[in-house]
Amino acid sequence: MASDSGGLLLSTEFHSDAKTTDTSIICRFNGINYTVHISDGALRFHSLPGYTGPLKEQEIFLRNILSAKLVGKNQSRRPLFSPRDFFSRRTGVYDASAATPELQLCVAKRVGEQKWRLKTVVLDFESAEFGERICADIGQFIEGLRSRPKRLMFFINPISGGGQALRLMTRRIIPHLKAAAMPFDYIVTTHSGHAREWILEQPDIGKAFDGLIAVGGDGIFNEILDGVIHRAQDEKITSKSDLSSPTVRVGIIPAGSTDSIGCCIGLGDPVSALIHILLGDHMKLDVGAVFRVQDGSLIKFFCAFLGYGFFSDTLRNSEKHWLRRYLGKTRYMLAGAKTFFLNRAYPGYISYRPAAEAGPDGYPDEGLTCRQNCPVCSEVGEKKSSTSAFSFSGTSDEEQEWQTLDGRFTNVIAVSLCCKSEKSPKGLAPTSHCGDGCLDLLFVKKLGYFRLLNYLISTSRGIGPRSVLGENLHACRAYELVFRSKKPPLDGQLDTLRSHPQNPRPSGTVMRNCARTDIHVKIYCQLIDIFGSGLESS
Numbered sequence: 001m002a003s004d005s006g007g008l009l010l011s012t013e014f015h016s017d018a019k020t021t022d023t024s025i026i027c028r029f030n031g032i033n034y035t036v037h038i039s040d041g042a043l044r045f046h047s048l049p050g051y052t053g054p055l056k057e058q059e060i061f062l063r064n065i066l067s068a069k070l071v072g073k074n075q076s077r078r079p080l081f082s083p084r085d086f087f088s089r090r091t092g093v094y095d096a097s098a099a100t101p102e103l104q105l106c107v108a109k110r111v112g113e114q115k116w117r118l119k120t121v122v123l124d125f126e127s128a129e130f131g132e133r134i135c136a137d138i139g140q141f142i143e144g145l146r147s148r149p150k151r152l153m154f155f156i157n158p159i160s161g162g163g164q165a166l167r168l169m170t171r172r173i174i175p176h177l178k179a180a181a182m183p184f185d186y187i188v189t190t191h192s193g194h195a196r197e198w199i200l201e202q203p204d205i206g207k208a209f210d211g212l213i214a215v216g217g218d219g220i221f222n223e224i225l226d227g228v229i230h231r232a233q234d235e236k237i238t239s240k241s242d243l244s245s246p247t248v249r250v251g252i253i254p255a256g257s258t259d260s261i262g263c264c265i266g267l268g269d270p271v272s273a274l275i276h277i278l279l280g281d282h283m284k285l286d287v288g289a290v291f292r293v294q295d296g297s298l299i300k301f302f303c304a305f306l307g308y309g310f311f312s313d314t315l316r317n318s319e320k321h322w323l324r325r326y327l328g329k330t331r332y333m334l335a336g337a338k339t340f341f342l343n344r345a346y347p348g349y350i351s352y353r354p355a356a357e358a359g360p361d362g363y364p365d366e367g368l369t370c371r372q373n374c375p376v377c378s379e380v381g382e383k384k385s386s387t388s389a390f391s392f393s394g395t396s397d398e399e400q401e402w403q404t405l406d407g408r409f410t411n412v413i414a415v416s417l418c419c420k421s422e423k424s425p426k427g428l429a430p431t432s433h434c435g436d437g438c439l440d441l442l443f444v445k446k447l448g449y450f451r452l453l454n455y456l457i458s459t460s461r462g463i464g465p466r467s468v469l470g471e472n473l474h475a476c477r478a479y480e481l482v483f484r485s486k487k488p489p490l491d492g493q494l495d496t497l498r499s500h501p502q503n504p505r506p507s508g509t510v511m512r513n514c515a516r517t518d519i520h521v522k523i524y525c526q527l528i529d530i531f532g533s534g535l536e537s538s
């Protein structure tokens with residue numbers, strides 16, 4: 001997992017030319033004269049003798065510089081973010097004949113928790129030659145950063161978040177991309193499934209782009225996810241498949257109504273999410289897959305949440321087109337109120353293969369949460385890269401005993417991330433990890449109105465589900481799950497399971513296409529590489 005906290009420099013890839021670094025180059029920075037040189041991957045400024053102010057030494061980490069350009073001093077004094085820079089009247093072109101050029105650096109800066117912004121730093125040099133040398137060294141360093149994307153493709157869902165995605169793209173994202181000199185293409189989707197179709201049709205997507213970025217909510221991101229995973233496989237995907245990881249990275253700029261995936265990996269703020277993409281920060285994510293039990297065929301991939309019962313009924317009710325287009329986030333409140341008053345419970349016959357290292361009673365309600373450079377995910381990642389037998393299950397040990405459970409459930413959820421959002425600050429499963437190769441399963445048995453309300457309020461206040469639900473909650477961490485809504489002929493044995501066409505319709509965003517089908521859910525450990533660096537430790 002690559003990450004950058006604040007202004008820390010992480011790279012040692014730069015080997016500056018000794019002649020350049022040893023020479024004293026004098027520049028003016030924030031009105032103060034400094035000698036400047038590059039060492040240990042940073043531009044270092046030392047004030048000249050006689051300076052008595054507080055800013056005797058300063059540094060800018062090269063790792064955080066996104067672009068560097070020389071402009072003639074009298075040609076452009078505008079900051080890089082002036083909207084005028086992005087239209088044809090742009091005039092900031094370096095003129096070698098200008099006697100005193102200035103170097104404009106576009107620098108990523110952490111300005112708060114999970115918040116990054118681009119700043120323009122202007123350095124005035126005594127001579128054009130000095131400016132050119134520093135600019136060339138910075139350019140060479142940036143070129144050498146292999147994790148930095150060179151070209152990006154954006155998919156903008158015009159209906160995400162009640163129509164905010166397009167506005168966000170034109171007003172904030174494109175100006176920042178231009179400031180960072182990042183080449184990009186974009187598609188404004190015209191229909192559901194557009195992004196996925198486009199990805200599947202492209203001959204060499206991994207060569208053309210270093211990242212495919214969703215601008216919208218979790219739905220458009222899942223389309224991209226589905227497209228890139230299908231592209232990476234040579235054969236048809238079934239429940240027996242061991243999937244290859246896509247070569248192209250994916251990303252998300254949150255502009256949807258809930259943006260759960262973005263929130264779980266520290267990308268709740270759109271501009272900060274873009275800056276992580278531009279810096280090339282990336283991490284691995286588990287991906288869940290839903291198969292038909294009957295024939296093992298793939299129904300869908302998911303990256304955060306799979307549900308049956310309360311949350312999925314709410315999502316399904318909120319998916320009505322006109323609600324989505326005009327009501328944005330409010331639609332979840334209306335749909336939630338309707339689901340609450342109906343207070344349905346559904347039968348479920350469940351088998352699951354528990355994860356080896358689950359807590360004392362099978363599930364760690366309190367414990368280590370997934371953060372930047374998470375030790376749990378790193379350990380699993382190392383195991384994955386060193387063991388050829390390692391498949392989806394987080395371990396090469398396939399001998400885990402299957403467990404069974406049945407009853408009537410108000411809510412059944414399987415998550416691969418903590419599923420944080422504005423409505424649930426700690427998430428539906430606060431201790432879930434992004435890349436541990438496990439599903440967190442939460443089975444909420446039938447609840448009365450009072451307990452249901454209590455559960456919903458506590459979720460929105462960040463209180464763990466176990467303390468509220470007690471014995472009404474069965475929670476566990478598992479590698480795979482079989483869910484049936486009608487009693488199976490033989491419990492716990494995958495080979496003998498049959499589908500039941502007369503089953504009630506399962507609900508939820510992921511399950512809605514698999515009406516009347518028994519499902520087999522598997523988690524694929526660290527299958528995709530996503531731009532982002534994880535939640536910062538608070």
Ligand SMILES: Nc1ncnc2c1ncn2[C@@H]1O[C@H](COP(=O)(O)OP(=O)(O)OP(=O)(O)O)[C@@H](O)[C@H]1O
Nearest residue numbers: 160161189190191216217218219220256257258259
């Ligand atoms: N042009 C389009 N017209 C209609 N639907 C689209 C279009 N482009 C994409 N979609 C579909 O819209 C659905 C919802 O989109 P998305 O999740 O991005 O927004 P949202 O619902 O506002 O956000 P969230 O999922 O965070 O609540 C997705 O399933 C996607 O396939």
